[in-house]
Amino acid sequence: MIDIYTEKKESKDWILQNDLYFNLNTGNEEMTENEINLIHRVDDAKLTPDKHIETKYGLGTIRNLSSGCKTLLNIVKHPEKVVCVEECGPNVLKIIFAMDNIKIYMSRPSFVEIPDDAKIRFNDAEVVTGGTGYHTWWSKEYERREVNGL
Amino acid sequence: MVYRNIAFQADPFSYDLTFEDRITLVGGDSATGKTVLYEILEDLRLTDEYKAIKLFNYKSDRFLESLRQCRDNFIVIDNADILIDDDIRKFINFEFSNQYMLFLRNCDGLNVSDNSFKVLKLEDNRITLEEEL
Numbered sequence: 001m002i003d004i005y006t007e008k009k010e011s012k013d014w015i016l017q018n019d020l021y022f023n024l025n026t027g028n029e030e031m032t033e034n035e036i037n038l039i040h041r042v043d044d045a046k047l048t049p050d051k052h053i054e055t056k057y058g059l060g061t062i063r064n065l066s067s068g069c070k071t072l073l074n075i076v077k078h079p080e081k082v083v084c085v086e087e088c089g090p091n092v093l094k095i096i097f098a099m100d101n102i103k104i105y106m107s108r109p110s111f112v113e114i115p116d117d118a119k120i121r122f123n124d125a126e127v128v129t130g131g132t133g134y135h136t137w138w139s140k141e142y143e144r145r146e147v148n149g150l
Numbered sequence: 151m152v153y154r155n156i157a158f159q160a161d162p163f164s165y166d167l168t169f170e171d172r173i174t175l176v177g178g179d180s181a182t183g184k185t186v187l188y189e190i191l192e193d194l195r196l197t198d199e200y201k202a203i204k205l206f207n208y209k210s211d212r213f214l215e216s217l218r219q220c221r222d223n224f225i226v227i228d229n230a231d232i233l234i235d236d237d238i239r240k241f242i243n244f245e246f247s248n249q250y251m252l253f254l255r256n257c258d259g260l261n262v263s264d265n266s267f268k269v270l271k272l273e274d275n276r277i278t279l280e281e282e283l
Contacts, residue, residue, distance in 0.1 A: 016232060017208055017229075017232060019208055019229065020208060042180060042181055043180075043181040044181065056272075057163075057183060057186045064185075065181075066180045066181035066184075066185065067180065067185065067229065068179075068180020068181060069180060069181060071180075084232065086231040086232065086255065086256065087180075087229065087231050087232065087255070088180055089177070089178055089179035089180035089181075089182070089255075090178075090179060091179040091180055091181070092179075092180045107256075108256060108258070
């Protein structure tokens, strides 16, 4: 199940500033083989044991990963937290929607490929399935926002 | 427009960025070099030719106050999806002396045109802004 929250909340259990959270926390944690592969897949970056990276843009440290990649790693390493995905590009969102048991925040829909069997729960309430369910929910949500002048 | 074109060399890459609207939104996939460009602009803005460039990201102090003081500037905002609110969107819309390059996906409330939506494209070490499809 992917939990999506659509109203922003300030809470210690939420990560709204992904770069900041990653640089102070996630980036200092040990990366597993799976996470190293994700870094390679998203940023085309090679991570060394001393947390340096090599990309087509040059050499840097793990702090120089893209915001999208940092967001993805924040989700993977802290699945108990609600993570803002508003800065993620379609390439990262596609990976996120193929995951399970995660919590994300997005205030508007993204046009991204979602697996047909993905179970998505909005705001701890309605559960939908796949891309069709996702977009149908957002259509209703926009109608609701319009009625309420939001 | 403050700059119709920003061109410079950052070996091994050459950047040739052409702007067609006062507001340019740079989107596309993650890891296409937006923050790398931002970091290069931090140096480029120290040159005479590009001293109109002002940069803001999630590390910027007093972001709103600093932004509101900008006139005749080329303003670049990284992490814009988490930084800009309705007030800032209004400022961007109505402070016509400034030009903007926003690393932003949500265009709600901004006076943008079809020419505003761009992605960074890398081909043969040349980096350009292309229309986002």
